[in-house]
Amino acid sequence: MTKITLITGASRGLGRNTALSIARRGGDVIFTYHSRSDEADAVVAEIEAMGRKAVTLQLDTGHVSAFAPFADRLRTILRDTWQRDDFDHLVNNAGHGDYATIAETTEAQFDRLVNVQFKGVFFLTQTLLPLIADGGRIVNLSSGLTRITLPGYAAYAAMKGAMEVLTRYMAKELGTRGIAVNVVAPGAIETDFGGGAVRDNADLNNQLASITALGRVGVPDDIGPMIASLLSEDNRWVTGQRIEVSGGQAI
Numbered sequence: 001m002t003k004i005t006l007i008t009g010a011s012r013g014l015g016r017n018t019a020l021s022i023a024r025r026g027g028d029v030i031f032t033y034h035s036r037s038d039e040a041d042a043v044v045a046e047i048e049a050m051g052r053k054a055v056t057l058q059l060d061t062g063h064v065s066a067f068a069p070f071a072d073r074l075r076t077i078l079r080d081t082w083q084r085d086d087f088d089h090l091v092n093n094a095g096h097g098d099y100a101t102i103a104e105t106t107e108a109q110f111d112r113l114v115n116v117q118f119k120g121v122f123f124l125t126q127t128l129l130p131l132i133a134d135g136g137r138i139v140n141l142s143s144g145l146t147r148i149t150l151p152g153y154a155a156y157a158a159m160k161g162a163m164e165v166l167t168r169y170m171a172k173e174l175g176t177r178g179i180a181v182n183v184v185a186p187g188a189i190e191t192d193f194g195g196g197a198v199r200d201n202a203d204l205n206n207q208l209a210s211i212t213a214l215g216r217v218g219v220p221d222d223i224g225p226m227i228a229s230l231l232s233e234d235n236r237w238v239t240g241q242r243i244e245v246s247g248g249q250a251i
Contacts, residue, residue: 006128008094008124009093010040011040012192017221019047020046021227022231024050027231031057032070033056043056053081064120085131086132105154118163137179139182139227141183142163143157144250145157160185184243187244187245188218190205190217
């Protein structure tokens with residue numbers, strides 16, 4: 001039976017790459033987008049061109065009140081498109097960056113990070129648990145910034161650190177259903193995340209490459225295929241792990 005993966009925030013960046021990587025491996029995808037329906041539709045078209053099924057749904061992962069209606073829409077899509085009542089894999093990818101020093105971080109910035117990077121993941125996963133198949137998988141996204149420190153990333157990294165702890169608890173509590181839960185922590189990646197700083201700032205790019213064992217910063221193709229691999233049967237015995245995918249940054 002074809003596996004179905006739900007990915008949050010997959011209209012661009014690492015989420016998009018993950019969706020395409022899963023489709024290349026023969027999986028079908030449901031994914032959310034925040035505001036750019038045109039970008040989401042383009043990803044659907046790319047996946048369908050591979051002969052796989054894809055459906056996109058709008059969702060703001062920072063608003064818990066939207067999760068129950070989202071789950072209802074998801075149930076309908078699963079029945080109508082796949083004739084199923086559940087899906088196999090959840091990838092909690094959606095996120096954003098608010099960067100400031102501790103002294104300059106505002107309460108509004110902090111609350112946005114909590115709502116999207118931690119609270120939203122917690123309660124969306126909770127809402128979707130009845131729809132995740134026994135023996136399924138959950139992958140949460142963290143950051144290399146939970147291991148190394150850079151000024152200006154304290155609040156963001158703290159939320160990702162919370163996600164790493166939550167991942168271990170998910171693995172423990174959901175293990176009775178055969179659900180494996182892991183967290184993937186990318187290093188510096190050339191995307192538009194954070195205003196595209198790593199991609200567009202040559203000095204920053206070179207600085208980060210100089211402290212990376214493999215001699216460059218990452219690209220989306222370094223991350224999406226790895227997540228797709230983690231969801232495969234080849235990795236069925238991996239759970240509760242933090243897996244850093246950084247090319248050996250700052251080791």
